[in-house]
Amino acid sequence: MDKPSVFRGMFIHNSANADIRDASKGMAAEFNIALLPELPDTGIYLNIDNSGAGLCDTSSPKQAPVKAEFVSPEMQYRLKKSGAKSELIMRAIGNKQGPCNVIDATPGLGRDAMVMANFGCQVTMLERSPAVAVILADGLRQLQQLSSDLRSNLSLYCDDSIHTLNEKDLKNKGLNLPDVVYLDPMFPHRKKSALVKKEMQLFQRLLGHDPDADVLFNAAMKVAKKRVVVKRPNTAEPLDNQKPNLTIDSKKHRFDVYLTG
Ligand SMILES: C[S@@+](CC[C@H](N)C(=O)[O-])C[C@H]1O[C@@H](n2cnc3c(N)ncnc32)[C@H](O)[C@@H]1O
Incomplete structure (x- = not known):
């Protein structure tokens, strides 16, 4: 928040x-x-x-405004170059069995949501920060001008996922139970680390570090039909100290995969 x-x-x-x-x-x-x-x-x-x-x-006046990533040149380059096999997130969500229906319960700048949507997943983003929801909504507006097909794979609600991830509230929004719930909560990085990008520093200042991520994880486990996927820094404990069924490692982070069905 x-x-x-x-x-x-x-x-x-x-x-x-x-x-x-x-x-x-x-x-x-x-x-x-x-x-x-x-x-x-x-x-x-x-x-x-x-x-x-x-x-x-205001404390970093020279920094460019932080925007959603749907239409950024970096994202366009990534989507052009990457295949579903090289995108570890696609392996983590089990895309081999065909595109799935995903709730991204922590969408942030929309990078991960965009990658999943690019490979045909229907992605519903639930973002609880109104400020972040505005930049995501604006990013979707710009994506519509670039590719209405891709835009149609993404939807956005400004809500706390902890309250929304239950059958009744999803139904009220006209949403089915998702195949996959994807989580990438904020993590308390060391403050002055050069590795923490400026945009992440702004996010940390604006939002803090999602201390209720364990509660969110347990809500996700109740509604995901196939799996819950959690992106974690390599050094972090699994959410709620729950051992994943499998882990996919990359250089800086890993995906913890919990099979639910
Ligand atoms: C680290 S960022 C996610 C980055 C994102 N995966 C990306 O690719 O850009 C975490 C985001 O999750 C949101 N968030 C955390 N807990 C949430 C919750 N319970 N409901 C909705 N949004 C939440 C935060 O507000 C923040 O915008």
Whole structure:
């Protein structure tokens, strides 16, 4: 959840075109985000201009706004180069048996969701931070212009997955029980480490480190028809200290896979 002491609200630049302005105002009203009359001096805010929505940290004014990753050049390059076999996440979710229906219960910047959607999975993103949900929604708006097919594989709700991952709430949203629930909660990285990217530092300042990830894991285990997949840093304990059925390792992190059906 956004820390109220850190998150200031949304600033819409005068130059933003009418469509972006209206869509942003709509999201601010829907997610209860304050509209700022001027750029704030402190804290983190949502910056809206003609390039869309980005998160800015006043303490790093030179850093580019942090945006969802659906249409970034890095993501486009990754999708062009990668195959389902080389993307470990696709092995972890069991894509060999064909594209599956995934709930990404911790979507963040949408990187992992985008990779799964690119290989044909139907991915529902449940993001509890309203500020992050705004950049994801804006990323989806831009993806629609690039590829409406890919866009149709992704949907987004601003909700806490802990409350939503149960049959009744999913049904109320018109969602079936997912084959896979995918989790990548925040992890408390050492603060000044050069390895922690600027965008992750902003996320840590805005959101903290998801101390309720074990509760989320147990909620996920109750609804996933086939498996729960958890992305963890290599040094981290498994969530809720539960031993996975299998683990897929990469250089910096691993995927813990729990078979549920
Ligand atoms: C490390 S980021 C995920 C990065 C993401 N996998 C990607 O590819 O960009 C974790 C995100 O999960 C969200 N989150 C954590 N717990 C959540 C919960 N219970 N419900 C919904 N979102 C949650 C946080 O707000 C944050 O945006």
